[in-house]
Amino acid sequence: MKLIVLSLFLLFLTLPGQTGKYTEIGGLPPVPSYAVSAIREKIVVDGQLSEKAWAKAAPITLMFPWEEQMGVKQRTTVRLMRDQNYLYVGYECEDADITALHENRDDPVYQDDCVEIFLKPSDKTDHYFGLEMNARGVLFDYYYAFPEKNDRGFNLEGVLLKTSLNGLLNQDEANDQGWTLELAIPWKSLNKLAGRLPPAKGDEWRAQINRWDGTEAKGRRLSMWCASGLKKPGPHNPERFGKLIFK
Numbered sequence: 001m002k003l004i005v006l007s008l009f010l011l012f013l014t015l016p017g018q019t020g021k022y023t024e025i026g027g028l029p030p031v032p033s034y035a036v037s038a039i040r041e042k043i044v045v046d047g048q049l050s051e052k053a054w055a056k057a058a059p060i061t062l063m064f065p066w067e068e069q070m071g072v073k074q075r076t077t078v079r080l081m082r083d084q085n086y087l088y089v090g091y092e093c094e095d096a097d098i099t100a101l102h103e104n105r106d107d108p109v110y111q112d113d114c115v116e117i118f119l120k121p122s123d124k125t126d127h128y129f130g131l132e133m134n135a136r137g138v139l140f141d142y143y144y145a146f147p148e149k150n151d152r153g154f155n156l157e158g159v160l161l162k163t164s165l166n167g168l169l170n171q172d173e174a175n176d177q178g179w180t181l182e183l184a185i186p187w188k189s190l191n192k193l194a195g196r197l198p199p200a201k202g203d204e205w206r207a208q209i210n211r212w213d214g215t216e217a218k219g220r221r222l223s224m225w226c227a228s229g230l231k232k233p234g235p236h237n238p239e240r241f242g243k244l245i246f247k
């Protein structure tokens with residue numbers, strides 16, 4: 001009898017893609033991992049991913065979990081790296097129509113062409129930091145005491161970011177190619193949740209990476225690193241964040 005109970009327990013542990021506290025869709029693959037390399041090269045946060053280190057970092061391509069969303073699925077490639085002072089994130093967005101209207105810190109930039117990263121340094125809580133940035137380089141940052149309260153009044157100190165557009169912003173008729181965003185997040189800005197800063201080699205954090213693309217009129221799409229397991233399009237589910245492993 002004991003053996004049967006144990007076998008059932010082990011089976012439960014190994015079943016893929018369980019729904020959970022927040023996950024609504026079963027059968028999803030396990031969340032992916034990404035090794036964040038330590039770099040020596042100095043990164044100039046100018047919106048150009050021209051430093052050699054960027055070319056060496058492994059690319060993540062965002063996927064589109066919701067087939068019902070409208071419009072063209074434009075590719076987004078994301079790379080991460082780190083040094084003693086910063087976590088660096090570089091986004092390359094293919095985009096035939098670059099649009100972004102919001103201009104001020106903590107505006108709802110997720111309504112624009114926008115890229116995001118959520119960082120959850122602690123496995124003791126569901127709380128995490130969010131950074132959402134539009135194609136103008138406007139930052140909306142917050143502390144999400146998930147799932148209860150999203151505090152947009154919280155600001156991460158010293159974040160550097162810059163975009164570079166290959167096209168014309170908010171010009172319907174322009175033939176745009178895309179845009180890039182270069183982001184540097186100071187480790188010390190994350191001390192509200194992180195145990196050890198900078199993270200040591202082998203430390204593991206959870207993270208999600210997203211992009212909102214399109215306009216209300218022509219349809220909008222959400223793409224992401226790992227499927228959030230929600231029925232309605234949305235990125236907020238810390239159970240389905242991927243794993244960042246620091247090197």
Ligand SMILES: [Ca+2]
Nearest residue numbers: 044046048050
């Ligand atoms: Ca650069």
Ligand SMILES: [Ca+2]
Nearest residue numbers: 097098113214
């Ligand atoms: Ca767009």
Ligand SMILES: [Ca+2]
Nearest residue numbers: 141152154155
């Ligand atoms: Ca804020």
